[in-house]
Amino acid sequence: MKQRISILADLRIKIGNETFDNPIWVASGTFGYGTEAPDLVDVNRLGAIVTKSITRQPREGNPPPRIVETPSGMINSIGLANIGVERYIREMLPIYENLSTKIIMNIAGTDIQEYVEIMKMVESVSSVIVGYEINISCPNVKKGGMEFGVDCDMTAKLTAKLRNITERLLIMKLSPNVSDIVSIGMSAQESGADAVSAINTVVGMSINANTGESNIHTTYGGLSGPAIKPVGLAMVHKLYQDLSIPIIGIGGIVNREDVVEFMMAGSVAVQIGTANFRNPGISEDILDTLEIFLEETHRAAATELIGAVKTHS
Amino acid sequence: MIIERAYIKSNREVANNIWEMHFEAPQIASEYSGSGQFINILVMNAWNHPLRRPMSIASVVKGNISIIYKIFGEVTQLLSEKKVGDEAELMGPLGNTFSNWKNGTYPILVGGGVGLAPILNLKNECDTHHVKYDIIIGARSGDEHFMDHEPEKNIILSTDDGTIGVKGTVMVPLEKMAKENENPYLFACGPEPMLEAVRNFALSNHIPAQLAVESYMGCGVGLCQGCVIHRQNGEIGRHSYHEKYSLVCLDGPIYEAKDIHFG
Numbered sequence: 001m002k003q004r005i006s007i008l009a010d011l012r013i014k015i016g017n018e019t020f021d022n023p024i025w026v027a028s029g030t031f032g033y034g035t036e037a038p039d040l041v042d043v044n045r046l047g048a049i050v051t052k053s054i055t056r057q058p059r060e061g062n063p064p065p066r067i068v069e070t071p072s073g074m075i076n077s078i079g080l081a082n083i084g085v086e087r088y089i090r091e092m093l094p095i096y097e098n099l100s101t102k103i104i105m106n107i108a109g110t111d112i113q114e115y116v117e118i119m120k121m122v123e124s125v126s127s128v129i130v131g132y133e134i135n136i137s138c139p140n141v142k143k144g145g146m147e148f149g150v151d152c153d154m155t156a157k158l159t160a161k162l163r164n165i166t167e168r169l170l171i172m173k174l175s176p177n178v179s180d181i182v183s184i185g186m187s188a189q190e191s192g193a194d195a196v197s198a199i200n201t202v203v204g205m206s207i208n209a210n211t212g213e214s215n216i217h218t219t220y221g222g223l224s225g226p227a228i229k230p231v232g233l234a235m236v237h238k239l240y241q242d243l244s245i246p247i248i249g250i251g252g253i254v255n256r257e258d259v260v261e262f263m264m265a266g267s268v269a270v271q272i273g274t275a276n277f278r279n280p281g282i283s284e285d286i287l288d289t290l291e292i293f294l295e296e297t298h299r300a301a302a303t304e305l306i307g308a309v310k311t312h313s
Numbered sequence: 314m315i316i317e318r319a320y321i322k323s324n325r326e327v328a329n330n331i332w333e334m335h336f337e338a339p340q341i342a343s344e345y346s347g348s349g350q351f352i353n354i355l356v357m358n359a360w361n362h363p364l365r366r367p368m369s370i371a372s373v374v375k376g377n378i379s380i381i382y383k384i385f386g387e388v389t390q391l392l393s394e395k396k397v398g399d400e401a402e403l404m405g406p407l408g409n410t411f412s413n414w415k416n417g418t419y420p421i422l423v424g425g426g427v428g429l430a431p432i433l434n435l436k437n438e439c440d441t442h443h444v445k446y447d448i449i450i451g452a453r454s455g456d457e458h459f460m461d462h463e464p465e466k467n468i469i470l471s472t473d474d475g476t477i478g479v480k481g482t483v484m485v486p487l488e489k490m491a492k493e494n495e496n497p498y499l500f501a502c503g504p505e506p507m508l509e510a511v512r513n514f515a516l517s518n519h520i521p522a523q524l525a526v527e528s529y530m531g532c533g534v535g536l537c538q539g540c541v542i543h544r545q546n547g548e549i550g551r552h553s554y555h556e557k558y559s560l561v562c563l564d565g566p567i568y569e570a571k572d573i574h575f576g
Contacts, residue, residue: 074363
């Protein structure tokens, strides 16, 4: 465990009725089920772990090649490979009892019924998870959540249905692959979401010029990493203008400056994604250095950063 | 498994576009458990190349680890430009090891292209344990070889163009040697077409074989789920919960030939 450098600034943030120790979370699909890299990270220091998307049935995922590095980023098309909700309940939920960090379960489905069924199954058992992040924006499954994520009415209907099932946090994860992310976010808000997280990956493609082959089996995949940070910042800032519920910022965050920028754009918390692949312990480093930043800039609380960007208009 | 900043102790081109690098990495060396394991190298701190590069361990001597690599793109180009005394950040040791090579069978080691590292590592382990073996190293041309063709010492080189050793692929000497020896056990690492040929030969002749496979890897520790290979028999491993695919970083990189296929 790394030594905590400073405890001066208040890092706590609040979403709904939940208070998180800090705004540094890890993003779904980049941190497995939170149990994979115990040697390299003390997960209890994280603000929250958003676990890998869970579907009703186990999914094998897409054939290889599933990932490729691209300039300042990577494209993935894992295809929601996961153990399915039954094994998640049986094998993962008990593990989370022993963690002090907060667990947010990410759910994916192909129709409203699947999301509903998964959430009902989890709600029917006792668990310590504090909320759900709803994946309505995965670009890598044929009948995936994307049809929800690009449609206001479907987003509203799904959000409302899930709101009826749980009192835990309900976070809708938004896609950047839409013409107007704000209208989707508004639909989620009006239907009872506690927060939105943005952004999921940007649809991308990579080709090998020498072989002429696509570098991803499914041709298109999700672009992530620093390459999409400006896209994420813009979308968070747009959402922040119009939404009153908290926004959790995601998109190529690799250091404390990125965190600060996402919070200044309007994020209450952030999720570290692709950077975990380079270093599963990077969130701890970012947390340590964020504390120093707050101290150096004479901020008493991380929340002072939220929406603090000075725009020119 | 740890992340360690390691000094580069040597970095040189040992054959045409084949490079060897030594690191001083005592912590990773102390956790190392055998040939087949790999390290995940961060060559540059900047984020224009976000991912580490997995490299098979070619040797571990005291606190030093070596790799063998080819210049393949910008990152390996930068690796080749590293000087003695420079640092690189290594994650490791990762993955499983070759097994059963000292259990009374006759190991035939087969390496080609970038797949030399784990095979040379296994060769050294066989030497250390006084296990007799044959080794076959394949390349396109003689200038890619840095070992000598020494059939009397059971070291066979092959080249596609016949400039050194046996003309043709590694399969030419392999098929002969596998039949000449009792209880052969094949251990192979190299380009996918080579591994596929070794696999097909092993399966059709009922010869056991272990393959060290390559896969495009995102993290090396099971987080990204990117590095899958097709599983053959549907047995669910300790780490991977999938029947159809296996994660090379956790379940591999060494597989019994019968357990996987190349899609």
